[in-house]
Amino acid sequence: MTSAAAGKARLGRDARTGSRTRSAHPPHTPGSTPGTDLGPDLRAEIDEAVAVLSAAGVASPRSDAEQLAAHATGEPRWRLALTGTMAPADRDWFHDLVARRAARVPLQHLVGTVGFRYLTLAVGHGVFVPRPETEMVVGWAIDTARAAGWDRPICVDLCTGSGAIALALADELPGARVHAVDSDPDALMWARRNVVLTGRVVTVHHADVGIDLSAWGSSARARPDVPGERIVADPAAGPDPAGPGAGPVPAVADELTDLLGRVDLLVSNPPYLCDDERDRIEPEVGEHDPPAALWAGPDGLAGVRAVAQAAVDLLRDGGRLVIEHSDRHGSAAPALLRAHGYWDDVRGHQDLTGRDRFVTATRRVRGTPSPGVVGEER
Numbered sequence: 001m002t003s004a005a006a007g008k009a010r011l012g013r014d015a016r017t018g019s020r021t022r023s024a025h026p027p028h029t030p031g032s033t034p035g036t037d038l039g040p041d042l043r044a045e046i047d048e049a050v051a052v053l054s055a056a057g058v059a060s061p062r063s064d065a066e067q068l069a070a071h072a073t074g075e076p077r078w079r080l081a082l083t084g085t086m087a088p089a090d091r092d093w094f095h096d097l098v099a100r101r102a103a104r105v106p107l108q109h110l111v112g113t114v115g116f117r118y119l120t121l122a123v124g125h126g127v128f129v130p131r132p133e134t135e136m137v138v139g140w141a142i143d144t145a146r147a148a149g150w151d152r153p154i155c156v157d158l159c160t161g162s163g164a165i166a167l168a169l170a171d172e173l174p175g176a177r178v179h180a181v182d183s184d185p186d187a188l189m190w191a192r193r194n195v196v197l198t199g200r201v202v203t204v205h206h207a208d209v210g211i212d213l214s215a216w217g218s219s220a221r222a223r224p225d226v227p228g229e230r231i232v233a234d235p236a237a238g239p240d241p242a243g244p245g246a247g248p249v250p251a252v253a254d255e256l257t258d259l260l261g262r263v264d265l266l267v268s269n270p271p272y273l274c275d276d277e278r279d280r281i282e283p284e285v286g287e288h289d290p291p292a293a294l295w296a297g298p299d300g301l302a303g304v305r306a307v308a309q310a311a312v313d314l315l316r317d318g319g320r321l322v323i324e325h326s327d328r329h330g331s332a333a334p335a336l337l338r339a340h341g342y343w344d345d346v347r348g349h350q351d352l353t354g355r356d357r358f359v360t361a362t363r364r365v366r367g368t369p370s371p372g373v374v375g376e377e378r
């Protein structure tokens with residue numbers, strides 16, 4: 001799995017906030033063996049970078065220094081040990097990369113890619129960097145579809161960002177008809193770029209899942225101004241229908257009218273940070289992940305609520321729902337679905353570090369009475 005390095009690099013930190021946490025795993029330098037011989041010049045450069053990154057508070061300085069050195073030299077990381085020196089131009093670039101990483105630009109933005117399950121995805125300014133724990137959420141969805149023996153399942157990824165979930169479903173479920181939805185034109189540009197890069201078949205939609213933050217003011221949506229970084233459209237992705245002048249964003253039920261009541265599998269990793277987490281997130285997250293990808297109101301559940309509501313209409317009877325949530329929502333997210341009244345078999349799941357991470361449920365057969373139904377059953 002290509003994201004192993006990125007995933008291990010984040011161990012010891014909360015995945016979404018980046019803040020230091022107690023981890024079930026000790027810190028580890030991905031792909032490296034302590035004491036590996038890097039050769040005099042390169043070793044000195046990397047050691048110096050480790051010191052710079054450590055002083056800047058970077059969580060995994062050696063791992064990051066080695067990945068940046070590999071990026072600057074064009075060598076695979078495992079070959080660094082065999083490479084004695086750096087060419088002057090590579091060294092200049094390496095110094096620049098290390099300085100930007102020390103300024104807490106995310107490693108994935110600097111190298112321009114992230115591994116997600118079996119795919120390598122392009123990421124950068126304007127899109128949420130996919131996290132390793134989401135791979136497990138997708139893994140549950142894929143295992144479930146395979147176990148059910150679904151032939152050409154219709155799958156929907158709400159809040160798709162880079163397209164990570166949708167593309168993994170398309171990659172690992174042959175014949176699946178996969179739709180990806182996001183309201184942010186910048187995110188959609190990255191998702192379309194990744195469709196082209198991976199060659200997987202996903203239909204990308206510009207639509208609003210209906211995450212309602214209006215009661216909490218516009219600050220929840222404010223995008224920080226990041227000097228020196230800008231979105232560059234990929235001509236290979238074709239004209240962007242979500243670009244300037246594209247008009248109001250349609251509601252997801254209007255955009256996906258043809259899919260209402262037909263979807264087999266709906267997977268989502270919506271925004272789920274609580275407002276009170278603003279002062280404990282790391283710069284890589286707070287200054288570089290788009291605000292719309294992070295914040296979900298005072299209780300952090302606005303995204304889960306909106307996705308669950310959209311899923312009621314989209315899923316067919318017996319269709320499966322998977323929603324990633326904060327580790328603070330291990331009770332609240334399943335309780336929300338149970339109170340909803342449209343779901344059977346509601347279950348909470350933990351990630352590999354033992355944190356509550358996602359909730360799954362099955363769309364109740366329409367017309368089945370439920371004591372907990374809120375509103376009219378469709």
Ligand SMILES: C[S@@+](CC[C@H](N)C(=O)[O-])C[C@H]1O[C@@H](n2cnc3c(N)ncnc32)[C@H](O)[C@@H]1O
Binds near residue numbers: 162208209
């Ligand atoms: C946490 S990111 C997840 C991205 C991707 N699924 C992943 O796991 O890497 C949440 C995504 O939700 C999108 N989003 C936020 N509000 C939305 C809304 N009202 N409708 C649709 N998408 C929305 C953001 O643009 C962002 O791309």
